[in-house]
Amino acid sequence: MAKNWEIAQFREKQFWDKIYLEKNIDIKSHQPVGIERGLEFLFKTLNRHRVKLNFLNNKNVADLGCGPTGLAFGLNFLSQNSYLNRTKIFAIDPLIDYYEGYDLLKSNERLSLINKKGENTGLIDNSLDLVFSSNAIDHVEDPQQVIKEVRRILKPSGQFLVSSHVLYRVYSGIAPIFKYIDKNHPHHFSETYLKNLLEKEFERVELTYSATMIEDNADLSFYRISRSATLIQGIKRALSNYVLQTVYFSCE
Ligand SMILES: C[S@@+](CC[C@H](N)C(=O)[O-])C[C@H]1O[C@@H](n2cnc3c(N)ncnc32)[C@H](O)[C@@H]1O
Structure with a gap:
C-alpha cells in the first residue's frame, strides 16, 4: 500500500490541468496530446506488446489508469471512425x-468511462478479453491488489498487457530513496520486482519490449528538458533518462 498515493494523485491533476486547462505551454517542456500523437502512442504500444489492431475486433478491452489521452483515447477514435469492429472499450x-x-x-x-480505482473496478468476473495498463501500475495505491483484480475481470484466456517505468537494475537496491526525489510516483519498481508481482497472478509473464525513456517519450528529449520551468525540474527529468527505462509485459 502506498501512503503517498493521494499526494501523487493531487500532482497528477495539477500536471494535466497545466496542459489542458491553463494551456500553459512550462510546460513548454510538455506538449498537449492531440489525436495524431494519441494514435502514434497507441500503435507504438500495440507493437511493443505484439498485438495487431484487428485482434481487438469483437473484444472487450480495458485501459486501466487510462488518463485523459492514453490508449483509450486512441481506441475510442478508431472505434468511432470504424477502424475497429464492435470493440467495447472500458476506460x-x-x-x-x-x-x-x-x-x-x-x-x-x-466507450464506458469508469471512475474507479483499479483495485476495485466493479466490473464483473471473467468479462474482459484484454486489459491494457500503460504507465499506471506504479501510480496505483496497491499494485498487487490491482493485478489480482485484473485477473478476476479477465476471461481465463484473457491477456494483461502492462507497461511501466522501472529502475535500471543497478539502482534497484536504493529504490526506497526515490520516493523522496520523485513524489509523482507512489512506487519505484525494478523489472524483476514488477515481474514477480505479475507472476503471483499470471502463469506466463513475458517481457516483450524494453525502451529507454527518450525512445519512448519525446518530452524527455534534451531540447524539451532545457525548456523546463525550473532548473531542479530540468535536472530531475534529465536524470530520469539514466535511472529509468520502460518495460512492456504480456501476461496470460
Ligand atoms: C501517468 S498517468 C498515465 C495515463 C495514461 N495511461 C497514459 O499512458 O497517458 C497515471 C494514471 O494512473 C491513474 N491512477 C492512479 N491510481 C490509480 C488506481 N488506483 N487505479 C487506476 N488508475 C490509477 C491516475 O489517475 C493517472 O491517470
Missing part, C-alpha cells in the same frame, strides 16, 4: 470524471 481511472472536464473523452455506446 478505468479514479480521475476519469475529472478528466471529462478536458473534453477529450466522452462516453458513448462503445
Whole structure:
C-alpha cells in the first residue's frame, strides 16, 4: 500500500490541468496530446506488446489508469471512425470524471468511462478479453491488489498487457530513496520486482519490449528538458533518462 498515493494523485491533476486547462505551454517542456500523437502512442504500444489492431475486433478491452489521452483515447477514435469492429472499450481511472472536464473523452455506446480505482473496478468476473495498463501500475495505491483484480475481470484466456517505468537494475537496491526525489510516483519498481508481482497472478509473464525513456517519450528529449520551468525540474527529468527505462509485459 502506498501512503503517498493521494499526494501523487493531487500532482497528477495539477500536471494535466497545466496542459489542458491553463494551456500553459512550462510546460513548454510538455506538449498537449492531440489525436495524431494519441494514435502514434497507441500503435507504438500495440507493437511493443505484439498485438495487431484487428485482434481487438469483437473484444472487450480495458485501459486501466487510462488518463485523459492514453490508449483509450486512441481506441475510442478508431472505434468511432470504424477502424475497429464492435470493440467495447472500458476506460478505468479514479480521475476519469475529472478528466471529462478536458473534453477529450466522452462516453458513448462503445466507450464506458469508469471512475474507479483499479483495485476495485466493479466490473464483473471473467468479462474482459484484454486489459491494457500503460504507465499506471506504479501510480496505483496497491499494485498487487490491482493485478489480482485484473485477473478476476479477465476471461481465463484473457491477456494483461502492462507497461511501466522501472529502475535500471543497478539502482534497484536504493529504490526506497526515490520516493523522496520523485513524489509523482507512489512506487519505484525494478523489472524483476514488477515481474514477480505479475507472476503471483499470471502463469506466463513475458517481457516483450524494453525502451529507454527518450525512445519512448519525446518530452524527455534534451531540447524539451532545457525548456523546463525550473532548473531542479530540468535536472530531475534529465536524470530520469539514466535511472529509468520502460518495460512492456504480456501476461496470460
Ligand atoms: C501517468 S498517468 C498515465 C495515463 C495514461 N495511461 C497514459 O499512458 O497517458 C497515471 C494514471 O494512473 C491513474 N491512477 C492512479 N491510481 C490509480 C488506481 N488506483 N487505479 C487506476 N488508475 C490509477 C491516475 O489517475 C493517472 O491517470
